[in-house]
Amino acid sequence: MTKVIRNCGVFDFDDSIYGWYALDIAIAAVHAVWWGSPGKDRQSKNNFAAHFLNEFLTGYSLYHVLSAYWIQQIPMLMDYRNICSYFWWLDDWNGDESGLSEFQQAAIAHAVMLISKGQCFEGCDFTL
Numbered sequence: 493m494t495k496v497i498r499n500c501g502v503f504d505f506d507d508s509i510y511g512w513y514a515l516d517i518a519i520a521a522v523h524a525v526w527w528g529s530p531g532k533d534r535q536s537k538n539n540f541a542a543h544f545l546n547e548f549l550t551g552y553s554l555y556h557v558l559s560a561y562w563i564q565q566i567p568m569l570m571d572y573r574n575i576c577s578y579f580w581w582l583d584d585w586n587g588d589e590s591g592l593s594e595f596q597q598a599a600i601a602h603a604v605m606l607i608s609k610g611q612c613f614e615g616c617d618f619t620l
Contacts, residue, residue, distance in 0.1 A: 512562065512565075512569070513556065513558060513562065514558060514562040514563070514565050514566050514569055515569050515572075515573075517545070517548065517549070517552065517558075517566055517569075518566050518567075518569035518570045518572070518573055519573050520548065521541055521544055521545050521548065521566065521570055521615065522570050522573045522574060522577075522615060524540075524541070524544045524548075525537050525540055525541045525544070525570075525614065525615035526615075528540065528544070529541075529615075534614050534617070537614040537615050538614065538615060538616075538617045538618050540615070541567075541570070541614075541615035541616070541618065542618040542620075545566060545620060546620075549563065549620075563620050564619065564620055566620055567612075567615075567616045567617075567618060567619060567620065568616070570613070570615055570616045571612050571613050571616040574603075574613035574614075574615075574616070575613070577599075578599075578600070578603045581596050581599055581600055581603075582600065
């Protein structure tokens with residue numbers, strides 16, 4: 493039985509781009525990890541991301557099948573999305589840290605720490 497989804501629309505204009513289906517999935521996964529992860533630590537976020545993506549892809553594959561190659565790219569595309577977010581946080585920054593919110597300051601400091609250690613962003617240490 494096929495389900496028809498009605499009344500769907502774009503919910504985030506910034507993400508209304510032409511790109512790979514795997515990037516669409518990665519963006520959804522990044523937001524799921526960011527807003528839905530039950531833990532703050534890296535391991536909890538990675539476990540949550542892997543679980544979310546396995547469940548998401550199970551449902552997604554009922555309507556559209558991605559090749560194994562593209563599925564394997566999702567963690568890398570999640571990292572890409574997180575790097576893009578890092579630059580969005582810096583978009584209006586004039587170099588004066590006092591002009592940033594506490595959230596922006598913390599997010600930027602965390603991103604710099606991960607980059608300096610050569611680590612992926614949270615939610616990207618797993619493979620599919």
